[in-house]
Amino acid sequence: MLLTAEPIHFFFDNEHPEFLSKGQFVKKLQQYGNQHHFSSIEEPQQLFLAIYQNLAFKYAETFDKLAGSAPFTKLYLFGGGSKSHFLTQLTANLTQTTIEVCYSENSALGNALAQFLAIKAIKNREELVTLVTENYQPISFFPEVSTPFEQTYINYKQFMRRNINELS
Numbered sequence: 001m002l003l004t005a006e007p008i009h010f011f012f013d014n015e016h017p018e019f020l021s022k023g024q025f026v027k028k029l030q031q032y033g034n035q036h037h038f039s040s041i042e043e044p045q046q047l048f049l050a051i052y053q054n055l056a057f058k059y060a061e062t063f064d065k066l067a068g069s070a071p072f073t074k075l076y077l078f079g080g081g082s083k084s085h086f087l088t089q090l091t092a093n094l095t096q097t098t099i100e101v102c103y104s105e106n107s108a109l110g111n112a113l114a115q116f117l118a119i120k121a122i123k124n125r126e127e128l129v130t131l132v133t134e135n136y137q138p139i140s141f142f143p144e145v146s147t148p149f150e151q152t153y154i155n156y157k158q159f160m161r162r163n164i165n166e167l168s
Contacts, residue, residue, distance in 0.1 A: 002049055002086040007152035010038045010050045011159045014058055052087045053149070057156045060094035076138070078102045078110070093146035094153050100138035
C-alpha cells in the first residue's frame with residue numbers, strides 16, 4: 001500500500017525529545033501537526049507514511065552530511081527498519097545510492113561479532129565482513145527516480161532549517 005503512496009506534507013524530527021519519550025506517540029504527533037498547521041493524520045496509512053517518510057528523510061539528511069567528506073557507492077542497512085521495503089527503497093531513492101539490506105537481526109549479530117572481534121576470535125574488519133557476507137546474502141535496493149518524494153524532501157529540509165531552534 002505505501003509503495004504507491006504520494007508523499008505527505010507532514011514533517012517532524014524523529015530525534016526530538018518529545019517523540020523519544022514513552023507514551024501516546026500518535027497523540028503527540030497529532031498535536032505537533034496541529035501546532036505546525038499540517039494536515040490531520042487520522043488513517044493508519046497516513047500515520048505509517050508520515051513516520052516512514054520522515055525516517056527516510058532523516059536517513060538521507062544524515063547520509064548527505066556523511067557523504068560530504070567521502071562519497072559512498074553503497075549503504076548497508078540492518079535492524080528492524082530494514083524489514084520495510086518502502087523505507088529502504090525510499091532511502092535508496094533519496095540518497096541515489098544502492099542500499100544493501102542484510103540479515104534483519106544484524107543488530108544482535110553485530111553485537112556478537114564486535115565481541116568476537118574484541119577477543120580476537122575474528123582477526124580484523126575484513127574477516128568480519130567476509131564472514132557476514134558469505135553467510136547472510138544482502139538484498140539490494142537500487143535507486144529510482146522519485147520526483148514527488150525528492151521535492152518533499154527539499155520541503156522537509158527547508159522546514160527543519162526554519163524550525164531548528166524549536167526542534168532542538
